[in-house]
Amino acid sequence: MIHDIEVLKAKTSKISEIDFNNLKFGHVFSDHMLECDFKNGEWEAPKVVPYQPITLDPSAKIFHYGQSVFEGMKAYKDADGKVWLFRPLDNFKRLNISSKRLAIPELPENYFMDGLKALLKVDEDWIPEKEGSSLYIRPFVFASGNGFHASPADEYKFIICTAPSGAYFSGEVKVLIEEKYSRSANGGVGFAKAGGNYAGQFYPTQLAVEKGYQQVIWTDDTSHEYIEEAGAMNIFVRIDDTLVTAPTSDRILDGITRKSIIELAKSENIPVEVRKLSVKEVVEAAQNGSLKEMFGAGTAAVISPISGFGYKDNDYELPKLTDDSYASFLKKRITDIQTNKVEDPFGWRMEVK
Amino acid sequence: MIHDIEVLKAKTSKISEIDFNNLKFGHVFSDHMLECDFKNGEWEAPKVVPYQPITLDPSAKIFHYGQSVFEGMKAYKDADGKVWLFRPLDNFKRLNISSKRLAIPELPENYFMDGLKALLKVDEDWIPEKEGSSLYIRPFVFASGNGFHASPADEYKFIICTAPSGAYFSGEVKVLIEEKYSRSANGGVGFAKAGGNYAGQFYPTQLAVEKGYQQVIWTDDTSHEYIEEAGAMNIFVRIDDTLVTAPTSDRILDGITRKSIIELAKSENIPVEVRKLSVKEVVEAAQNGSLKEMFGAGTAAVISPISGFGYKDNDYELPKLTDDSYASFLKKRITDIQTNKVEDPFGWRMEVK
Structure with a gap:
């Protein structure tokens, strides 16, 4: 039940201007947003308001000291027009985990969940029905x-915006295993979805792009010998028939797609190992042919297959994806669950009514 | 010479509302600010405009991906009413170094320097004349x-705001040497004045405050055995008569006060060692009485003496400051140069005319 969320409706809708058959990712925004202010030591009641600019003093701390955290989620519309979220409480919990590490006040669960549901109700027509499309949801606090x-x-804003988005197709992704730059420190904020973690990745990624790659594979900052994340996603590697991913830590994001893949693979009797994964092992597996797949996992693309990687001036190609690749199989299983096409034995799906 | 900076003057001034005898740090802002937009691949001409709110779309990347860098500077008015800056080109250069690491477009030198001078001219009356007070200057890009x-x-804003500020008196500062949390990674952005570096420090600092300390001494993230920074300042330790500070690296800010202290101390024949400084060495020096002083160095406080430190559940007190302490001596020398009370053999001072 959604209760007590005040709604200030937009006077006009932009929806007729949107070509739902040609949606990019995160470029057009729905008519409304959720807004909630932290003032005088407490979160005030969230409100749904027309999508509108934010006005801040030039001394607002977001401009100077980087206190910002966010989440990424999606809402799906099934064939019957029902609206679904995927593990939304996990996003809520992680937002608060991120906030705590950045000394941002944590949100009450009902402000997040009821606020989100009220927003989705008001902008229900913005949730795409087309296969592969979804309403991308961006909760953030700053x-x-x-x-x-x-x-x-002493003051914060919690906002949820939504953006109808087409299927996220990243094309052929070649990655560079990073030997110099790092994403996060031991004892740092790498596990948080903190704004600053992303800004620090852009320059090394630009350098990789100049060398002909699309993304960076982040390694540990101490030795650069262990693989941690892929761009802004978690990373999985298939060696023979075993799926391997690095354990979460204070340097690695506890990705919701990541943990869903682990659970799903286990339930399908795919061997999964959550353990430290060295660059050496991956290079050797590429050389001896046991490296079958590499892919990134995250909300936007769900699973983003990697076609090859560069390391120490050598390039390694991965086998072409087949229909029985883990990447294709797991992506279909997850998106089928997300969009209510199949049973959900895990209880991940939540209907918004 | 200041040329070609458009000035839009505020219709009224707030200056009569300000009690210049009771200024805190960074809480009241002058009548104008410098504003400069990066659009269509280039920085547009900077303008002096009335101090005013900033309006942004909720999807502006500052709220999500932490692309923000800043500088801290001060302007001083001497007894003859002349206005002085301290090593401003070093701030300009460091701003661009920070920007580059965060994939933010670098600024032309004249936009920064001429813009800053034009702003100081317009708000010259805001520069405090009182001993110890100054106009704090905050350039930032986001x-x-x-x-x-x-x-x-694809778009950025460069802004300079100013805030008349009283002497920064931090009181007695007890610090906690950090064993768990970290400020920066090898190959990360610790050397940049990036917003995200500060947000990550707040929570560990809150934990230290709960234990009775005011600040954290940051150690390396790999072993926590080496001392790197003090809160948001560089750190100096005096062992017997030698001043020791950690070398700059990709984890440590290249502080302008830090390097001024090193140059100044050398010119005064104070032995200075720029080298790795282990926690073990500092603890042993505290135990055997050779640890004479510890202090932080930064623009806001210039030098902030530390009265004691905690490490592994033990507390270590430092000797009381005397008139011949390095902290007092070096702070007076630097502020005398900054405020045009003595000769400046280093060429650090720049008059704004």
């Missing part, structure tokens, strides 16, 4: 309080 | 372009 003192802000 | 795609923005 420091809106003022002052140049380097300390946590 | 991603104002829109979209949820995790990639560098």
